[in-house]
Amino acid sequence: MSRKRPAEDYADFARSAARCVRLKQDDEKEVVKFSKLDSTQQQILLYASIRSLSEKTTQLVPAEPVFTISQVLESRMERYAFTVLISPSCNVYVTDPGPSKVILTHLENHPEWGLTPAVRSTKGHFKIVESTVRKYLTTRRNLLKSLMRVSLGYEKTGGPDRKNAMQNIVTLCEAVVNSAPSSLPKTPKISLQMLARFAFLRQVLEECITKNATSGNKEDYWATVDTSLKKLRENRPTDKEMSRFFTHVLELDSKQYGTGERSHILNETRPLDGLADDDAI
Template identity: 30%
Template sequence: MACLPAHLMDSPPRGAPRDGLDDEQSSPSFASPESSNPSNAMSSCNPLKRPTPDGEQYADFVGRKRHLKAMDFQDLKEFSRLSGQQQSISIYALLLKSNETVNSITPMEAVHHISAALEGRIERAAFLVLADPATPVYVQKGVPVGRVTDYLEKHGLTPEIKNDNSKFPLYKKRSGLRLTHYRNVTKELIGESRGTARDPGEAVPPGDATRKDAVDVLNLTQQILHLGLKAAPDLKLSLPLVARVAWLRWAYQARVATKGEAAPGYWEFVDAQLAEIRTLKKGDIEAMSRTFGRFLNDDFALYGSAFVEDLSTVAPTTLDDDE
């Protein structure tokens, strides 16, 4: 049945008397302005108007709109069924639990940074390990890293840092990285310094090296020292150092002969050869130096001669006596 406007409802037919009054008389109207407005009256009985959804329906709507996970979706719907007081209690309990979780979080400790001064000491020590003609070990057993950290203890590394397991490993790691860097670059220089082999049957001109385009040992040693120009600018050429470099180049060529041009495991091979020499010479440093010196003549023949007579016979600054 269609709804009639309010001003037409319960109205007598046109022309009919109204409670004894004729058409020209009318009683006062007590209807409100809203009830006399046709649009308001129509809306009050509009059968198409949707009812307000209940809490669970709204929770379903919000959950889908926010793309909640299934478990969270179900929790939201269950929450919507609670009374207002129950919802307030649940929210407060959640806040208490959140506060408990926040209080239980342990703040992350500040990251420890190596000071610029100790960073410079690490750089210097790592290079001195490489450039020391008496270095006993280059890679094995963590000895090189230990030498660097021992050096740091004499130059600013405090006992507090040394005994702190959250800080000291940082210094060991940094020392190892710089040692590896200097070893890798030195190996690369040695490999490139060898030049190329002559063609089969090619005669070697008088006074020339057996290999073509090779770098003589004196220049090779200078190239290696240049790697530490910033870390150890005071380090000078010496005959013991040049002899050690000549021996290192011999070891490289020996490794290439058995393992290929890339010389894999080169520094491990060097350490093994050093161990044999120490055993043979019973740890006598001077005797070992003379052994390395004998490799100079072979190096001159293979890669070119160099004038080394004016070089100091005293070893350069080493890690043990560096101040």
């Protein structure tokens, strides 16, 4: 009677292989168990594992394709961040939904620029668009604030010490329009309304700088501007009352900082949308 040849023990080899690929201890034990199965059992177990892996693969959700904002769309964002914030009719500078909502709505109305319905309906893509608009608005607000600080005799950033000559409102507004992004086809014209608006903006800035120096607090300048404008609209509900207020602010500014040459200043504000809507890129 012939004896059945004992199966070879591959346990040591299994452990060595598992450690070679740095499996965890529990996984190493499973490899050792697998090595003790006969060939038929191993094939069945391998097939079952492959089937399980196949099921899991079909359940994988593919990642969204990488979304890149087109140069045309980004150019429009940059333009509108500028034109919206320098407009004398800007009602809100930073408070939600604020200027970002104005810009996004306008871009949606011109899908040929890149903010298509497909982009709008894809959550991840639209978030990128929103964050890019906010980025341009933040950059523009910071630049405007720096220009106003310089016009008041301060450094672009820093404390309440005046280190430079103060500028009249015309010089300030010339610096503002000349800071337009290169993507804007034409430089905006300065109007009396723009002079009055920036006279108001730097009046609030001067008050914030003085208050922060006195109290030691860090009052949010643009939020303070929004609050002040809201109170103005509540207390002066008509266009005539608002116009009278801003005229008075401009007069006070001119007395304090000088008038400047105004022969080239427009009497009425021209719409700034046309500049940003221009097809020139």
